[in-house]
Amino acid sequence: MSGGDDRERYAMGLMVEEMGETLKLIGKALRFGIDAPGPNNAEYQGRTARQMIPLEVGDLHAALRFAAMVGVFSMGDANASEAAKIDKLLNPQSKDAQGNRLAPDVGYSA
Ligand SMILES: [Mg+2]
Numbered sequence: 001m002s003g004g005d006d007r008e009r010y011a012m013g014l015m016v017e018e019m020g021e022t023l024k025l026i027g028k029a030l031r032f033g034i035d036a037p038g039p040n041n042a043e044y045q046g047r048t049a050r051q052m053i054p055l056e057v058g059d060l061h062a063a064l065r066f067a068a069m070v071g072v073f074s075m076g077d078a079n080a081s082e083a084a085k086i087d088k089l090l091n092p093q094s095k096d097a098q099g100n101r102l103a104p105d106v107g108y109s110a
Helices: 003-032 049-069 075-090
Strands: none
Touching: 003 049, 049 075
């Protein structure tokens, strides 16, 4: 295995781990409430999911940026995809399969 493959494998592993930590946190927010105090353990220290989400999302952003740095994907391509997705979500003409507006109006326009 080349050094590049090792870096990509590491980066993809980190992405999966941080996605998992973010998924776990969002699961707790959905089960117990986003503002419910979390367990008083080393991980949560009694903090709510709302307080923890920026920490885990930050970890995930770092993992994604690291993966782009080692060549797993193009951050430019990801940024273009992100912009297109936001445009779609903000567009009142975007509909779901039932013909309802795709996403709630958040007061921004594309
Ligand atoms: Mg994390």
